[in-house]
Amino acid sequence: MTGMWQTIGHNKAVSSLARALGEARMAHAYLVVGPPSVGKMTLAMDVARALNCQGDMPPCGACTQCTRISNALHPDVRLVELETDDRGRLRTAISINQVRDVQREASLKPYEGRSRVYIFDGADRLQDAAANALLKTLEEPPNQVVLILLASAVESILPTILSRCRRVDLRPVGVEIVADHLVQHYEFDPHKADEVARLSGGRLGWAIRAVADPELLEQIGQQVEAVERTVQSGLESRLEYAAQLATRFTRDRADALGELDVWLGWWRDAMMVEEGTPELVRNTSRMSELGAVADRMDKRSIAEAVRSVGRAVELLERNVNPRLAIEELMLAIPMPQPVRQ
Ligand SMILES: [Zn+2]
Numbered sequence: 001m002t003g004m005w006q007t008i009g010h011n012k013a014v015s016s017l018a019r020a021l022g023e024a025r026m027a028h029a030y031l032v033v034g035p036p037s038v039g040k041m042t043l044a045m046d047v048a049r050a051l052n053c054q055g056d057m058p059p060c061g062a063c064t065q066c067t068r069i070s071n072a073l074h075p076d077v078r079l080v081e082l083e084t085d086d087r088g089r090l091r092t093a094i095s096i097n098q099v100r101d102v103q104r105e106a107s108l109k110p111y112e113g114r115s116r117v118y119i120f121d122g123a124d125r126l127q128d129a130a131a132n133a134l135l136k137t138l139e140e141p142p143n144q145v146v147l148i149l150l151a152s153a154v155e156s157i158l159p160t161i162l163s164r165c166r167r168v169d170l171r172p173v174g175v176e177i178v179a180d181h182l183v184q185h186y187e188f189d190p191h192k193a194d195e196v197a198r199l200s201g202g203r204l205g206w207a208i209r210a211v212a213d214p215e216l217l218e219q220i221g222q223q224v225e226a227v228e229r230t231v232q233s234g235l236e237s238r239l240e241y242a243a244q245l246a247t248r249f250t251r252d253r254a255d256a257l258g259e260l261d262v263w264l265g266w267w268r269d270a271m272m273v274e275e276g277t278p279e280l281v282r283n284t285s286r287m288s289e290l291g292a293v294a295d296r297m298d299k300r301s302i303a304e305a306v307r308s309v310g311r312a313v314e315l316l317e318r319n320v321n322p323r324l325a326i327e328e329l330m331l332a333i334p335m336p337q338p339v340r341q
Contacts, residue, residue, distance in 0.1 A: 003050060004061035007043045008181055008204055009173030014046070017168070021050050021058065027166040028141035031123065031149045031157070034170030036254070037205030043170065044119045044148040045069065048077045051146060052113035065113055076113040078102070081121040092253070094122055096129040103137055106145045116145045123149035124156040124317070131158050138164040153317050172202025186211050198282045201265060221285075223262040228289050231333060238330040246323035249316065257316065264309045270294055271302050301334040308332035 002022070005014050020026050030047070032040045049059035049066045052074070059066055068074040080098055082090050102118050110116050120126075126134065138147065138161060149165060151157060179197035181204060182188040188196070188211070199220060200207035210216045230241050249256035269281045273294040278287065294302070312329040316322055 002057045003053070003059045005046045005059065006061070007039055007046050009177040010039055010043065010170050013043060013168050013170060017047060017050070026051065026146065028145065029138050029147040029149065029165040030168055031151065031162065031165035032168045032170060033151050033154055035172065035203060036152055037203040037209065038170045038172055039204055040150040040170055041119070041121065042205070043168070044150060047146070047148060048117040048119070051115040051117060052076065074113060076110040076116045077119070078105070078117070079119050079121060082125060093125045093127045094120065094130050095127055096133050099126075099130045099133040103133065106137065106142050110144055114144065118145070118147050120147065120149045122151070123161075124151040124153055131161060135160055135164070153314070155314065156318060173204060175202055178202060178204050178207045182207060182211060195284055198284055201282055220262060223259050224266060224283055224286060227263050227266050228286070230330075231293065238333070239327060242326040242330045243323060246326050249322040249326075256322070257313065260309060260313050260316070264306065264313070267302060267305045267309060270297070271299075271306060274299050274302055297334060305333050
């Protein structure tokens with residue numbers, strides 16, 4: 001592998017991109033797919049640097065081009081993301097105007113670099129008109145332009161867009177890679193690093209945020225407790241919880257999806273305990289609670305719970321009515337049986 005790639009742990013993706021770059025056969029459009037905070041943006045920025053780097057081994061990370069890209073000062077590298085509305089709330093989709101701005105600019109020669117790079121953060125959140133406009137650019141890509149589309153799920157992406165992008169899948173990296181990074185770069189003690197790395201589920205960006213913001217860990221703790229309370233509770237409080245979470249979803253999608261991610265992690269943990277592999281548990285501080293649930297449920301019910309959470313996330317990402325999706329989840333989560341004698 002050559003160059004100073006800042007992407008950590010996605011060696012296959014990096015070496016394949018580095019090879020394409022070395023052999024001058026980069027695609028005009030990439031679709032990078034992976035869960036939130038897994039490293040999609042870091043990889044996209046690496047590609048932007050690599051395409052414009054003046055060093056011998058791109059991306060060198062040190063030349064003027066690399067530095068200006070890293071500092072978001074490079075006029076040829078643009079980020080297209082969800083904008084906020086007049087009331088300061090994040091819009092739910094990337095608009096056609098944003099795509100048109102890109103198209104106008106993309107037809108011009110790069111100002112100072114070799115390539116114009118447009119990074120679409122949320123390619124799964126394009127308005128229909130925006131997606132169709134983007135398709136035109138993908139069908140006839142201008143020279144010296146590379147589009148990098150980032151998405152956490154491919155289900156909401158038009159097949160015609162999918163078929164015109166070279167796809168790069170990023171999966172969570174090994175927990176030990178995350179832990180090692182926290183020890184090396186953030187002077188974490190190994191025990192704490194291991195705890196945060198497990199909680200991150202192999203998403204380095206999440207772990208780095210948790211390092212910078214201790215409140216995030218506290219918040220996760222509270223969410224885990226809410227999950228445990230809800231699992232133990234009856235139908236009425238479950239539906240109350242569903243209504244609450246649905247309201248939060250309408251206000252702040254990412255926040256509510258984050259909480260469902262906690263649900264998913266917790267049920268996967270229960271499965272690990274049930275299967276006798278507690279060393280794979282994410283929520284290491286909840287071993288006794290997880291053990292109690294594993295004692296009171298069989299493997300099939302736990303597996304059903306894991307599937308149900310996954311299905312709810314999928315429905316929400318497809319813009320199904322959030323209250324319905326979360327209520328369905330609450331009904332599908334099995335009630336724990338009294339302790340077996
Ligand atoms: Zn460079």
